[in-house]
Amino acid sequence: MWAGRTVIHFPAQRRDPLSALSLRLAAALGLILASVAVVWLDRDGYRDANRDSAGLSLLDCFYYVVVSLSTTGYGDIAPVSESARLLNVLYITPARVIFLIILVGTTLEVLTEQYRTGLRLSRWRRAVKDHVIICGYGTKGRSAISALLENGFDKSRIVVVERSGAALRQATSAGLVAIEGSATRSATLNEAHIRTAKAVIIATDSDDAAVLVALTVRQLTAGQVRIIAAAREAENAPLLKQSGAHHVIVSSATAGRLLGLSTSAPPLIEVVEDLLTPGQGMALAMRSAERHEVGRSPRELDTLVIALVRRGKVVTLADRAGGVIETGDMLVHVRDDRRTSTPVS
Incomplete structure (x- = not known):
């Protein structure tokens, strides 16, 4: 069960902190090895206070370099020859x-990254409104988000709520803001600024979870x-509407009808696929009625x-009310996607 505070994940950036840290570790290790090699070449110019004879072993060289570069400096090994002192x-x-x-x-990079993340979070909280929560x-x-983007919706106004770590990484890699947590929890939805949202799309894996979210x-x-x-x-569609959903899409029934059409009337399924697939030919769109x-x-x-x-209600052309266009009507029409790529709202 999910517990703890909600975490907001911002779109992934090109910088890879792990790679940067690995490069720094490699540079530090290379510097140590190079210093050991330099000290080893002049090992006879050093003296260990715990020994009577001059000279260092390979382990002594590693020890001297590490305590010297880390500024620990125990002083038990010291350069005694002029060349060793010049080398130091x-x-x-x-x-x-x-x-x-x-x-x-x-x-400093870790602290800067934390500050930058906090700054992005505060800016996002001030600016987020009229957004869509997925x-x-x-x-x-993912399909719902693709449809939004294809119709010109700004990616910065899409917020994903998800519990799966793998799905969160996919969302942020796609340039989306993602909130880690369960959409059934009020705290998680409040982090997504639910009260200033334009719409909520519930695309959970189970119907019972969808009801709880609604x-x-x-x-x-x-x-x-x-x-x-x-x-x-x-059978769960009426329950979802009673729970607050304004529209319910039944995936199994819709898929079944499409399967039936593909068998009884194959050309119809091609028309439906054309309407639902962007950039292929025909596409459904909606616009305001013009004055003329x-x-x-x-x-x-x-x-x-x-x-x-x-x-707010759909009027078909078969209805008597649909025979004449009135002021404020929205026209649902078929456009040719091959001639224009301009999003229509």
Whole structure:
């Protein structure tokens, strides 16, 4: 069970902290090995206070270099010859400074990254509004995001809520802001700024989880945020609507109808695929009715209109009310994606 505070993951950046740290460790190790080699070449110029004879073993060289570069300096091994002392002045001392720069630079980078993350978080919290929250980054969630982006929705206004670590990494790699946690928890949805959201898309793996998410969203927003949910079984669609979902897409029933069409009327399934696939030919779109179109029949327009949206309700052309376009109507029409790639809102 998920416990603890909610974590917000921002889009992955090109910098790889692990690679940067590995490079610094490799540089520090290389500096140590080079210093050991230099000291070993002049090992007879050093004396160990615990021994009577001059000279160092290979282990003594490693010991001397490590305590010198780390500024520990026990003083038991010291340069006694002029060449060894000159070597300390010209090489060991600069190497000590470089070694400290590597260590301090790594620490500063970690602190800078933490500060940068905190700054991005505060900026995001101030700016996020009219966004879409995607609960679940599985196949349905990714497809919903693709549809939003294809219709010109800004990627920065999409927030993913997911529990799976692998899915979170995929979301951030795709340039999305992701919140780690369960969408059934009020704290998680509050971190996603649910009250200022434009809509919530529930794309969970199970219908029972979708119901819980819908109930939580309705409780937090008092029904002011549009909820679109996906259901696996048709029998759960009424329950989701009772829980607060404004629209419910039944995935199994929709897939079944498409399978039936592909068998009984193969050309129809090709038309449906064309409408749902961007850039392939035909595409569904919606726009506001223009002033010169008000009072005219939708069938008289050059645009192929298939329905009207009037005061939030869909009016088909078969309805008597759909015979004339009124002020404020939205026209649902078929456009040619091969001629234009401009998003239509």
